[in-house]
Amino acid sequence: MTETIRLADGLIAAKVSADEIPVINIGPLLHGGAARVADKIGAAARDIGFFYVVNHGVPSALVERVFAESARFFALSEAEKMPVAIEHSACHRGWFRLGGENLDPAKQTRAGDFKEGFKIGRDLGADHPLVRAGTPLHGPNQWPDLPGWRETMQTYYDAMEALGRRLLQAFALALGLEANYFDGWLKAPMTTLGPLHYPPQRGHITEAQLGAGAHTDYGCLTMLAQDDAGGLQVRNAAGVWIDAPPIPGSFVVNIGDMMERWTNGVFTSTLHRVVNISGRERYSLPYFFDPDFSAPVACLPTCLRAGETPKYPPTTAGQHLLDMINASFTYHQTKNP
Numbered sequence: 080m081t082e083t084i085r086l087a088d089g090l091i092a093a094k095v096s097a098d099e100i101p102v103i104n105i106g107p108l109l110h111g112g113a114a115r116v117a118d119k120i121g122a123a124a125r126d127i128g129f130f131y132v133v134n135h136g137v138p139s140a141l142v143e144r145v146f147a148e149s150a151r152f153f154a155l156s157e158a159e160k161m162p163v164a165i166e167h168s169a170c171h172r173g174w175f176r177l178g179g180e181n182l183d184p185a186k187q188t189r190a191g192d193f194k195e196g197f198k199i200g201r202d203l204g205a206d207h208p209l210v211r212a213g214t215p216l217h218g219p220n221q222w223p224d225l226p227g228w229r230e231t232m233q234t235y236y237d238a239m240e241a242l243g244r245r246l247l248q249a250f251a252l253a254l255g256l257e258a259n260y261f262d263g264w265l266k267a268p269m270t271t272l273g274p275l276h277y278p279p280q281r282g283h284i285t286e287a288q289l290g291a292g293a294h295t296d297y298g299c300l301t302m303l304a305q306d307d308a309g310g311l312q313v314r315n316a317a318g319v320w321i322d323a324p325p326i327p328g329s330f331v332v333n334i335g336d337m338m339e340r341w342t343n344g345v346f347t348s349t350l351h352r353v354v355n356i357s358g359r360e361r362y363s364l365p366y367f368f369d370p371d372f373s374a375p376v377a378c379l380p381t382c383l384r385a386g387e388t389p390k391y392p393p394t395t396a397g398q399h400l401l402d403m404i405n406a407s408f409t410y411h412q413t414k415n416p
Contacts, residue, residue: 082281084356090284092312092322099315100127100323100331105249106134113248113258120246121253128334128349129313131326132246132302137238139328142304142364145235148228149274149362153195155223163221165198170218171404172198177278183292183352184406192291193280194353199232199272209267214372215401216269235364236272239302243270243368246300246332254342255381264374269298269400270367277310277353277361290353290361296335297403298369299396303331308361314350323351337369337399340391343382372397 101123107115123130152160157176165173174197181191202220203210209217222229244265251260277290286292290310305311311323311331323331339348355361377393 084281084358085283086354086356087283087285089286090289090312090320090354093319095315095319095321099321100129100131100313102131102133102326102329104134105132105245106136108245108249109134109136113245113252117249117252120249124250124253124334124338124346126347127313127315128339128347129323129351130332131329132332133326133329135242135330137235137242137330141231141235141238144231145274145364146304146306146362148225148231149197149276149364150360151225152197152223152228152274153276153362160223163197163223165221168198168218168221170200170216172200172218173221174223181292182294183286183289186286187288187292190288193288193355194275194277194290196273196275199236199274201267201270202233209372215397216372216404217267232272232274236270236366239272239366240268240270240368242330243268243300243302243366246302247368250300250338250346254345254379256379261370264370264396266371268371269369269396271369273365273367275363275365277308277355277363279358279360280355281358284354284356290355291351293350293352295339295348295350296333296367297400298335298337298367299341300338300368301331301333301335302366302368303333304364305331306362308355308357308359310353310355310357310361311363312352312354316347320352335367335369336403337376337396340394340399341376341379341382343378343387343390345382369400370396 103119105116160174163173165175177195178191247261248258305325307325312320313323334346334348336348374396378389
């Protein structure tokens with residue numbers, strides 16, 4: 080008999096208008112028409128920090144293959160996954176186990192997120208200048224011994240990087256900058272594909288352990304493909320938790336902490352979480368798009384009014400990510416006390 084799922088009151092999403100998280104057709108962005116969608120993207124980035132994109136140019140058949148390959152890997156036994164465990168990587172790549180990431184440690188005090196995942200980054204050999212220089216978070220991927228797995232993931236990784244570059248052009252225009260403003264910091268962007276698997280969660284579900292605890296994303300922007308299990312919730316500007324349900328053929332895009340910091344709070348990095356009440360496995364494909372490790376993250380020139388001072392001290396993209404990873408991954412805290 081299936082155990083009844085009981086949600087704590089604070090985990091029940093409010094019923095709101097379906098368009099609270101806007102759906103933006105970015106087809107024109109792919110054909111030289113960035114200005115036509117920049118205003119819509121800018122408004123969503125300011126108001127809620129989340130939006131869906133459709134007509135994005137990434138083939139649905141490719142997305143489906145990546146979901147299938149993710150499920151194939153996560154179906155392996157723990158012993159079969161261990162050779163590519165993230166603990167073996169010097170640059171935060173590979174598989175992390177259930178509870179290996181804790182996105183809300185203040186509330187999830189006894190266990191981490193009820194999910195497992197895999198980190199795939201820019202695959203750099205030992206002879207690459209950034210690797211030779213010992214740049215953190217740069218180096219080779221770990222690949223499981225599954226025929227076709229690496230090729231499928233790399234194809235998707237490349238397609239999503241191209242889409243992220245286009246979206247940053249629209250972001251730049253929305254901020255009153257030239258479309259190519261960010262290009263100089265995208266020589267070797269720290270782009271990461273992170274397939275996730277959420278096992279079914281049953282019984283009484285509270286904030287003591289969720290699929291993904293309430294958090295904001297670390298970086299610049301995130302592009303998410305989600306399956307039809309649902310479970311993603313977003314906290315809107317009124318402080319109310321709402322659902323971000325799956326929309327076929329779309330990616331959910333959200334602003335991360337780095338972009339909020341870069342824009343001096345003009346763009347909003349929004350709290351979100353995953354509550355898997357589907358009663359079955361949930362899979363998602365977040366793709367994190369961040370600039371070069373050395374990119375300066377300081378208030379952009381169009382985001383500071385006369386007489387104002389920046390809300391955040393300057394940093395670099397790499398240092399910001401290292402600080403955030405160290406706060407969420409237990410194994411990384413051990414390596415980097």
